[in-house]
Amino acid sequence: MKFDSFAFISFCALAVASLRLVKPGMLRLLLVVMLNFVFVASFFDSLRQALPLAGFVMAGYAAVVLSSRIGASLPLIGVVILIFAWLKRYDFLAFLPPLHFLYVVVGLSYILFRVLHLVIDVGQKAIPRPGFISYLAYVLFFPTFVSGPIQRYEDFDGQVSSPVAPGTTHELYMACQRIIRGMALIGFVTVLTHFLFERIQLRFYGALAASTFSFSTFALLCAAASLFAVHLYLNFGGYMDIVIGVGRLAGLALPENFNRPYLSRNFLEFWSRWHITLSEWFKFYLFNPLLRLMAQKWRAPSQMPYLAVLGFFVTFTVMGIWHGSTRIFLAYGLILGSGISLNKLYQVQMTAWLGKKGYKVLAGRSWYGHLCRGLTLAYFALSIVCLWIDASHAQVLSRFRGMALVFIAFAALSALTAVLSFAIERLTARLSNVPPWMPSLSDRVLPAWTAIQIFLVAVAIFSVDSNSPEFVYKVF
Amino acid sequence: MSAVRFFSLVLLWLGIVYALAIAASLLYRPFADLRGIDTAQSEKSLFATETKYLMFSLGRLNYPGPRVIVLGASNAGTGLRPAMLASRLGMPVYNLSVGGSNAHEIGEVTDLALANIPANSWKQTIFVDGIWYGQFESDRRRWPDGQTDIDIEAARYHLYLLDGPAGHIEPRLPPLAMDLAALAMRPFLIGLKLYYSLDPVITDVRTWVLQLLGNKVRVLGESDTLVLTPAERKLAIDDLISRMGELGQWDRGGFDGLVAMAHDISAHGARLIILDLPLPDWHKRAIGYDAEYQRRMAALKMQLCAIPNVGVETLDGFSDDDFFDYVHPRPRVKEQWAQKTADLVAHGHGCVR
Numbered sequence: 072m073k074f075d076s077f078a079f080i081s082f083c084a085l086a087v088a089s090l091r092l093v094k095p096g097m098l099r100l101l102l103v104v105m106l107n108f109v110f111v112a113s114f115f116d117s118l119r120q121a122l123p124l125a126g127f128v129m130a131g132y133a134a135v136v137l138s139s140r141i142g143a144s145l146p147l148i149g150v151v152i153l154i155f156a157w158l159k160r161y162d163f164l165a166f167l168p169p170l171h172f173l174y175v176v177v178g179l180s181y182i183l184f185r186v187l188h189l190v191i192d193v194g195q196k197a198i199p200r201p202g203f204i205s206y207l208a209y210v211l212f213f214p215t216f217v218s219g220p221i222q223r224y225e226d227f228d229g230q231v232s233s234p235v236a237p238g239t240t241h242e243l244y245m246a247c248q249r250i251i252r253g254m255a256l257i258g259f260v261t262v263l264t265h266f267l268f269e270r271i272q273l274r275f276y277g278a279l280a281a282s283t284f285s286f287s288t289f290a291l292l293c294a295a296a297s298l299f300a301v302h303l304y305l306n307f308g309g310y311m312d313i314v315i316g317v318g319r320l321a322g323l324a325l326p327e328n329f330n331r332p333y334l335s336r337n338f339l340e341f342w343s344r345w346h347i348t349l350s351e352w353f354k355f356y357l358f359n360p361l362l363r364l365m366a367q368k369w370r371a372p373s374q375m376p377y378l379a380v381l382g383f384f385v386t387f388t389v390m391g392i393w394h395g396s397t398r399i400f401l402a403y404g405l406i407l408g409s410g411i412s413l414n415k416l417y418q419v420q421m422t423a424w425l426g427k428k429g430y431k432v433l434a435g436r437s438w439y440g441h442l443c444r445g446l447t448l449a450y451f452a453l454s455i456v457c458l459w460i461d462a463s464h465a466q467v468l469s470r471f472r473g474m475a476l477v478f479i480a481f482a483a484l485s486a487l488t489a490v491l492s493f494a495i496e497r498l499t500a501r502l503s504n505v506p507p508w509m510p511s512l513s514d515r516v517l518p519a520w521t522a523i524q525i526f527l528v529a530v531a532i533f534s535v536d537s538n539s540p541e542f543v544y545k546v547f
Numbered sequence: 548m549s550a551v552r553f554f555s556l557v558l559l560w561l562g563i564v565y566a567l568a569i570a571a572s573l574l575y576r577p578f579a580d581l582r583g584i585d586t587a588q589s590e591k592s593l594f595a596t597e598t599k600y601l602m603f604s605l606g607r608l609n610y611p612g613p614r615v616i617v618l619g620a621s622n623a624g625t626g627l628r629p630a631m632l633a634s635r636l637g638m639p640v641y642n643l644s645v646g647g648s649n650a651h652e653i654g655e656v657t658d659l660a661l662a663n664i665p666a667n668s669w670k671q672t673i674f675v676d677g678i679w680y681g682q683f684e685s686d687r688r689r690w691p692d693g694q695t696d697i698d699i700e701a702a703r704y705h706l707y708l709l710d711g712p713a714g715h716i717e718p719r720l721p722p723l724a725m726d727l728a729a730l731a732m733r734p735f736l737i738g739l740k741l742y743y744s745l746d747p748v749i750t751d752v753r754t755w756v757l758q759l760l761g762n763k764v765r766v767l768g769e770s771d772t773l774v775l776t777p778a779e780r781k782l783a784i785d786d787l788i789s790r791m792g793e794l795g796q797w798d799r800g801g802f803d804g805l806v807a808m809a810h811d812i813s814a815h816g817a818r819l820i821i822l823d824l825p826l827p828d829w830h831k832r833a834i835g836y837d838a839e840y841q842r843r844m845a846a847l848k849m850q851l852c853a854i855p856n857v858g859v860e861t862l863d864g865f866s867d868d869d870f871f872d873y874v875h876p877r878p879r880v881k882e883q884w885a886q887k888t889a890d891l892v893a894h895g896h897g898c899v900r
Contacts, residue, residue, distance in 0.1 A: 077705070091550060243553045320550075518553055522560030526568065526734075534738025 072113040074313050074542065075258035075532060082110065083317045086213065090321040095232050103208040103231060110213035114177045123158050123174045124182075130154055131186035132206050135193055143194025148187060155183045161396040178216045180393065184352050185210045189224055191356060198225050205231075214314045214321075218307070218544040220328045221348040227323075235322030240514040242319070247521045249316030251528055256309025257542070258532035264302040265540035271295045272459065279467045284476055292456075292480045293487075299459050300452040304332070306543045307346070336434070336443040338414040341451060342387075349390070358386040376419040384412035394458065399465050403457035410450050441496070445489030449481050458543075568734035575740075583607065584641040587624045593736050594729075595743040597624075597645045598696040601656065602706060603732065605718070606725025608663040613638045613671035615892065616660055618653050621646035622824050623677030625769070626876045631885035636892060644677065645696065649684045650804035652695040657808050658715045659697075659707070661815050663722045672817040673892060676808075677824045677862075679874065680840035683801035684791055704732065770871045771879045783873040784833045794839050802847055809857045818856040820892055826874060827867040852898035859898055860891040 072079040086106045093099045115121040134151050141147070157164050159176055189206070192198045201209060201224060209227050238246075275291040311328045318325040328347050335341035342350045365378040391404025421430045433439055456477075460468065467473055512520055575593060584607055589600035608614070615636055617627045624644035633640040643656050653676065664672055689695075694702075701707035701716060706728055711717030720728060750766060757764040767773065775783070791797070805821070812819040823844065831837045848859050862884065869880045876884055 238550060240553055243550055247557070518556030519560040521557050522564055525557070525561060526564045530568075530735055530738050533732075533735035534742060 072110065074310060075254055078113070087317065087320045091235050095234055097204070099231065100204045100208050103212065104204055107208065107211040107213045107216065111178070111211055111216060115175055119172060120175045123170060124176065124179060127154060127158060127179060128182060128186075128207070128210060131182065131189075131210065132203060134186065135189045135200060135206065138190045138194035139200040141194075143191045147194075148190060151183070151186060151190060155179065156396075159396050162398060178211075178218075181215065181217070181219050181221060182210050184219075184221045184349075185224070187356060188221070188352070192224070201228065214317050214323075215325065217542065218310065219346075219348055220311065220314070220326045221352050222326055226326075230323045233322075238319075238322075240517055244517040244521060246316045246319035248524075249312045249319065251316075251521070251524050253309040253312030253314075253316060255528045255531060256305050256312065258528070259535055261302055261306045261309060261540060262535040264298060264305060268295065268298045268302050268459075271298060276461075276464055279464050279473075284472050289476055289480055289483070292476060293484050295459075296452040296456050296480065297484065300448070300455060303455065303458070303543050304329075306540070310542055310544070333448065334444070335447050336440050337418070338411045338447050338450065339383075339418075341447050342411065345451075353386050353390050357389060358382050361385060376415070380412045380415045380419065383415050384408040387411045391457075397462070399457050399460070399462060402465075402469075403454065406454045406457065410454060437493075437496075441489045441492045442485075444492045445485040445487070448488045449484035452484060453477060453481055565734065568737075569730065572733035572737055575737075583629065583639070584643060585629050586642055586644055587628075590743070593733060593740050595736070595740050596696075598700045599736075599739075601643060601645065601659075602697070602700045602704065603725060603729040605659050605663045606720075606722035608641065608660060609665060609722030611665055611668050613668070613673075614664075615640040615673045615675060617642045617644055617675050617677065618656060619644040619677035619824070620648050620653075620679070620682055622679060622874045622876070623675075623822075626824065626881060626884040627675065627677055627888055628881055628885060631882060632889055635885060635889035647689075648695075649682050649686065649689045650801035650808070651686050651690070652697055653682065654804050654808045654811075655695060655697045655716050657812060659718065661812070661817070662717055663725075664817075670816040674812055674817060674819045675822055675888065675892065676805075676819060677822045678805070679824050679826060680836045681787070681791070681874070683797065683840060683843075685796075685798045685800050687798075688790070688792060704728075767872055769875070769878055771877050773871050775872060780829060780833070780873070784830070787834060787836065787873070791836060794835060797839070802843055806847065806850060806854075809851055809854045813854045813856045816856070819858070820895060821851060821857070821859045822888065822891065823859070823861040824874075825862055825865045825869075825876075827870045829867055830873045848898075857898070858895045860895045862887055862891070 072082065089102055089106070090099070093102050111124075112121070131151060134147055138144070138147055153164075157167055158170075158174075158179060160169060189198075189201065189209075193200045205228060208231065209224055212222070212227065215222060271291055271294050275288070275295045278285070278288040278291055308329050315325050315327065326348050328349075330344040330347060332341055332344040335344050362378060362382045365382065366375065369378065385408065387410075388404040388408035391407040392400055394400050394403060418430075421433070425433060434443075456468075457465070468477065572593070576591075584601070584604045586597040586601055589595065589597045592600050594600035594603055608616075615632060615638060617623055617629065617632070617640065619627075621644065624642055624646065627642065627644075629640040629642045641660075643660060645652060645656060648656070657674065660674075661669065686693075697716065698709055701709055706719055706725070708717045708719055718725070754764050754766055763778075767775075767779070809819050809821070826837055844859075851857055851859050864887070865876070865880065865883075869877055869883075871877045
């Protein structure tokens with residue numbers, strides 16, 4: 072089901088209505104499972120295609136049961152990850168025989184995160200072991216099935232087990248607003264950004280193929296990298312708007328995944344604002360245990376900041392590799408890991424040189440903030456080139472001249488973004504005195520205004536003469 | 548306000564807004580889009596593009612009686628004008644040609660036309676497929692995403708099944724419901740219409756800017772006087788080369804598609820005239836594509852002629868000056884195209900059985 076399709080809208084309307092009607096309890100859980108099955112089934116053409124995913128879900132439950140008895144052991148976690156990596160055909164497991172039929176792995180990555188969360192937390196007795204129906208309701212939960220957000224089981228269980236609050240008119244309106252905004256982003260705005268990006272990407276490939284590292288190659292790289300970053304944000308953000316809006320209408324408060332990441336002044340802050348639930352997951356289940364482990368081995372407190380640098384490097388390298396099964400994603404992981412660990416190292420060194428107070432004063436300076444924002448966003452835009460470039464062109468880019476081009480592009484994009492950040496801040500400060508263009512609406516007007524917005528978004532979606540692009544994170 | 552009341556009011560308001568939008572949309576050419584089918588006029592319709600116009604108009608073929616249906620690409624649409632042909636043939640003529648289409652897409656249009664024509668009128672239907680070598684561009688090159696423009700439109704509005712029970716594209720709605728569907732879609736087409744209305748303005752501005760920068764640019768369009776410069780001719784030929792690929796890369800797909808389409812039309816009891824459309828001599832000399840296409844068509848002619856109700860004719864006798872570009876006829880020769888075509892339809896002898 073595409074998120075801007077009539078089938079999805081109808082399905083959501085039915086799901087929300089039924090979830091609001093059915094009282095909490097086993098019947099409601101069964102309803103959630105049934106809705107999950109209907110939604111998940113829409114991604115498969117045949118039952119056979121779904122078998123690996125079904126097998127993984129069953130194996131996940133076996134691991135949860137086992138962990139409740141023997142605790143969350145590393146081998147158990149390792150087996151779950153191994154099955155996942157084998158099904159996703161990671162390069163490093165190429166020696167294992169593949170399944171000799173076509174199958175679909177949509178949602179598998181996010182199922183892995185939920186399963187591992189259960190295996191670890193149930194094993195550590197932090198949460199009770201869920202029953203099988205609750206497990207199916209949680210790991211396949213339809214709004215979050217494709218790409219999250221990664222909700223914690225205890226939150227999910229608490230919400231599904233509670234009666235749906237009727238919600239005020241304003242709350243219903245705000246939930247609709249999220250869905251409408253998401254639909255507009257996915258069905259209209261990202262169609263345009265994708266259209267533009269594809270054209271620039273094609274020209275960039277042409278320039279790379281001709282090995283002409285001219286100004287236009289540089290400009291095309293900058294344009295493609297920035298546009299893809301914007302596209303990814305709007306695409307993923309739009310998807311999250313829809314998912315969170317649908318969740319709210321069904322009485323479930325799903326966690327937010329974005330918090331204005333473009334405001335970030337460093338890479339560490341960026342990852343606390345971008346794909347938040349994924350970052351949190353890695354913090355809980357990889358970074359923290361890793362840091363604890365290293366702290367136990369090297370007990371000197373003065374070494375802790377440097378251990379954190381190492382911890383960040385490992386965590387973000389793994390996070391990058393998670394995105395895909397080929398070598399380019401290993402490079403992506405290393406780029407992310409290097410970026411964040413260098414950022415942390417810089418903070419540690421600056422604090423050592425300037426002192427905590429001195430560094431805080433520097434960080435508080437406006438020009439420094441804009442410069443850091445420029446560096447952060449440019450680094451991110453260029454690192455996610457790994458998500459769209461194909462192997463042959465990546466090879467050209469990884470050669471000496473290609474790397475030089477990337478570094479020049481990084482410098483230029485950083486400077487440009489810093490200037491833009493400064494200009495936007497100035498503009499925003501000026502506009503803050505302007506009264507809002509629309510008066511606050513009374514509850515009586517909200518249904519009519521919602522209807523008008525739905526209609527306008529529908530017109531906008533039909534006005535772009537091409538189908539909406541695939542949801543980017545669906546493939547991860 | 549309860550959720551039920553809130554959403555009931557949203558739905559009610561949505562209905563009101565939608566009804567008002569339909570009413571407002573009818574201020575723009577309310578009935579013009581409901582008569583005949585001529586894809587060459589699609590730009591003037593609310594549907595803006597040929598494929599969209601076609602998808603919403605095909606229901607108009609659902610009436611008993613004889614008719615002629617023009618198939619092909621833009622040269623067929625430009626040269627074989629329905630009104631000129633209808634006055635000579637004495638029956639309604641519909642132009643279902645789609646610019647840039649290849650044999651596969653023309654086959655889809657044929658399927659859709661046959662699905663909308665009542666079965667008892669198939670025998671009174673004459674298809675005229677205006678062909679040239681450009682239509683034999685392989686599907687792989689023409690539709691790299693695996694979807695024709697018709698497929699995309701079919702999927703967008705859910706009005707057609709891409710793989711119907713008969714194994715090809717089929718309408719989901721009965722023909723009579725298609726005009727209602729078109730009416731229902733009108734408010735949603737306004738944005739697109741505005742966008743396409745801006746297109747010529749953008750082209751004009753772009754041309755003006757380029758001219759200002761010292762570039763010799765001009766917009767080519769239907770004209771009785773325009774003559775291509777050598778540079779423009781070269782540009783057109785280069786474009787065709789990039790489109791069609793090397794001669795050795797041509798596959799049989801398009802030619803097989805033409806034969807399959809002929810069998811399909813014949814099996815329905817309708818008549819098909821495959822009309823080889825003329826090209827300027829400079830175009831033929833500049834590139835070997837037409838010669839290769841003629842060679843292949845000559846080899847195929849016996850096979851096509853062996854199919855009942857199928858004829859292969861050639862529209863010829865035109866000079867270089869009768870074309871305003873590399874393939875499209877000038878407005879002043881359209882009457883001659885219509886007369887010759889009408890003669891071939893009435894007394895064609897391309898296939899001697």
